[in-house]
Amino acid sequence: MDKGLLAYLLIPLLSAVIIPFAARNRPRLADILANVTLLAGLVNIAWMVLRPSVVADGFADIPGDMLFPLLLVGAIYLVALCVTFFSAWFMEEGQPNRAAYYSLILASVSAMTGVVTTTDFFTLYVFIEVLAVTSFALITTDDSRGGIEGALKYFFLTFPASALIIAGISILLIVLGDLQFETLRIFMASDVPPGPAVFAAALIMLGFLIKAGVVPFHAWTPDAYQGAYAPVSAHLAGIVTKISGVYAIVKLGTLLRFFDGRASALSEMVMFLGLLSIAVGALAALRQKDFKRMLAFSSISQVGYIVLAAGLGTPLAVIGAVFHLFNHATFKTVLFLNSASVEKSAGTTDMEKLGGLEHSMPWTSWTSVIALLSTAGVPPLSGFWSKLLIILALWEAGLRGYAGLALLFSIVTLAYFMVMQRKIFFGRKSQAAESAPEVSAPLLAPAVLMSAVIVALGLLFPYFYTYVKMVAERIIL
Amino acid sequence: MTYHNLLFTLAVLFALWAVMAKKLLTSAIMLALVSVTVSLIFFNLGAPWAGVFELSVCAGLITVLFIGAVSLIRSTEEKHPESRAPFYALPLAAAIFAIAGWFYLPAFFDELASWRRLADGSGTIGTALWDLRRPDLLGQVLMLAAGVFVIKSVFPRRTEK
Numbered sequence: 001m002d003k004g005l006l007a008y009l010l011i012p013l014l015s016a017v018i019i020p021f022a023a024r025n026r027p028r029l030a031d032i033l034a035n036v037t038l039l040a041g042l043v044n045i046a047w048m049v050l051r052p053s054v055v056a057d058g059f060a061d062i063p064g065d066m067l068f069p070l071l072l073v074g075a076i077y078l079v080a081l082c083v084t085f086f087s088a089w090f091m092e093e094g095q096p097n098r099a100a101y102y103s104l105i106l107a108s109v110s111a112m113t114g115v116v117t118t119t120d121f122f123t124l125y126v127f128i129e130v131l132a133v134t135s136f137a138l139i140t141t142d143d144s145r146g147g148i149e150g151a152l153k154y155f156f157l158t159f160p161a162s163a164l165i166i167a168g169i170s171i172l173l174i175v176l177g178d179l180q181f182e183t184l185r186i187f188m189a190s191d192v193p194p195g196p197a198v199f200a201a202a203l204i205m206l207g208f209l210i211k212a213g214v215v216p217f218h219a220w221t222p223d224a225y226q227g228a229y230a231p232v233s234a235h236l237a238g239i240v241t242k243i244s245g246v247y248a249i250v251k252l253g254t255l256l257r258f259f260d261g262r263a264s265a266l267s268e269m270v271m272f273l274g275l276l277s278i279a280v281g282a283l284a285a286l287r288q289k290d291f292k293r294m295l296a297f298s299s300i301s302q303v304g305y306i307v308l309a310a311g312l313g314t315p316l317a318v319i320g321a322v323f324h325l326f327n328h329a330t331f332k333t334v335l336f337l338n339s340a341s342v343e344k345s346a347g348t349t350d351m352e353k354l355g356g357l358e359h360s361m362p363w364t365s366w367t368s369v370i371a372l373l374s375t376a377g378v379p380p381l382s383g384f385w386s387k388l389l390i391i392l393a394l395w396e397a398g399l400r401g402y403a404g405l406a407l408l409f410s411i412v413t414l415a416y417f418m419v420m421q422r423k424i425f426f427g428r429k430s431q432a433a434e435s436a437p438e439v440s441a442p443l444l445a446p447a448v449l450m451s452a453v454i455v456a457l458g459l460l461f462p463y464f465y466t467y468v469k470m471v472a473e474r475i476i477l
Numbered sequence: 478m479t480y481h482n483l484l485f486t487l488a489v490l491f492a493l494w495a496v497m498a499k500k501l502l503t504s505a506i507m508l509a510l511v512s513v514t515v516s517l518i519f520f521n522l523g524a525p526w527a528g529v530f531e532l533s534v535c536a537g538l539i540t541v542l543f544i545g546a547v548s549l550i551r552s553t554e555e556k557h558p559e560s561r562a563p564f565y566a567l568p569l570a571a572a573i574f575a576i577a578g579w580f581y582l583p584a585f586f587d588e589l590a591s592w593r594r595l596a597d598g599s600g601t602i603g604t605a606l607w608d609l610r611r612p613d614l615l616g617q618v619l620m621l622a623a624g625v626f627v628i629k630s631v632f633p634r635r636t637e638k
Contacts, residue, residue: 009615009619010615013618013619013622016622016626017622020626020629097629097630099629100626100629100630101630103622103626103629103630104623104626104627104630107619107622107623107626110619111616111619111623114612114615114616114619118612120612122530122533122613123612123613123616126533126537126538126613126616126617126620127616127619129538129620130616130619130620130623133538133541133542133545133620133623133624133627134623134626134627136545136627137545137623137626137627137630140630141630155546159542166534173526
């Protein structure tokens, strides 16, 4: 585990423990403590990475093995801060478990930081499990029928996944005699027949594919996202499932050296499932009538792009995967937070009942436009660059069919989001929209901030590319 | 050897308690204690890795999951008492097993002891936990904290209803 990044794990944990005591008599203190903790972490990361001198040096000051974890820790803190800030104004007064809610969010931030900083399979497993437990409790924050149903589906699909992962880890321990990431990488680079190690890795990979909600293991995703408490959906879809599933897939793909074809069968399987996710997610999203459910299917489709690139595993594909992982965190957070705003303001997320919200909720409407255009990969927004990298990597590797289909479904993405935008925000005002005022400025702030990040990443891509390229080189070498 | 026997006895006691407890929560906690004693037995037999993993997965993780699940069960379901008659036979069965074990198990353990060579020399609980698996401990602490938060988050609403 990287000791330099340990503080990002320990401080949220400490805050999580303090919050229930500090906020016993003053519930509002829980909001403040959670937000301040995450903001402080984010400012700290920004200072480390985005100082003008560091940027001018091409990030040479940052130790090589900290580049990738820092990027992800940054994404984790950014999304979590947006979610806690949003929750502070979204949550109704006098909710009995306000303190526990923030403690759980901070515990999940700690666990995610643990996941991205560890260099050992078993430690990875322990943190992933903490993440699963906290997500499960967070989904039930809204104890409506949908919340419990989502939580139980999550429970029943992700814990068998954990069993697969632990089985894979134990076989790996027998084969390699060690659980360090490095050992697997060295083993795969050697001439020893990789059979048993690849089998073990395949079991682990399968577990993570389930946790990432990749088709055909996606059954829990729409219900969990739709049923969860509104800001929790943003937290889950924005970052939690990406870290607990997708990150591990990318990491495992690079450790297994997918790019030099040592585990080609597994690599092809992962790529196929990635493409299947893109297709099924996009086609299912076209048919959805509920805003949050459509976003959930869109999430499945976008995860497919990352998994596809991770399965290919060439340097360019890994750059695309890492960048798309980060981008997905930004635009999905905006869309899910906006769905929460719509739910609060209009009282429903049913797209048949909504319409013409643009007139009364202009900020929500236009931040959605930015996020959806970025998701669909329209230049010059950030999503365009990451999808371009992934499709270029596929083309370069001679997988023209995959590249073509990835491009095609990018257009389908644009189509279903256009339908969504027209049904919810544009067009004639519906009855629900008549009495739906724009939400207050604090609720808009996270979405506006994230939209600004999306635009900035798109426009300042050359600077960001240097960073992401260094990250990918570090992972692969 | 006394220490060993004590651990075995404790493991059996906790296991019986886990099966016979009236409350699900007690059962979950007792199961965790079984895991703790079993992992101590692993350590004592010179298999610290198995011990550490048993402690991490079974005592830490599974317990939190069980407690999380128990906290979701509505209190009304606890009002229907189950038939406890079968459980009274359990101590009897355990006693018969214990007497049989007294005669047959020592030979079995001798056989097991001949397999010790593989795991030998990996150090004590201390080295295994602190030097080899230190980051896991952090994960365990986080897991325990998460368990407490889960209970704090789910229980108040259940009692409120």
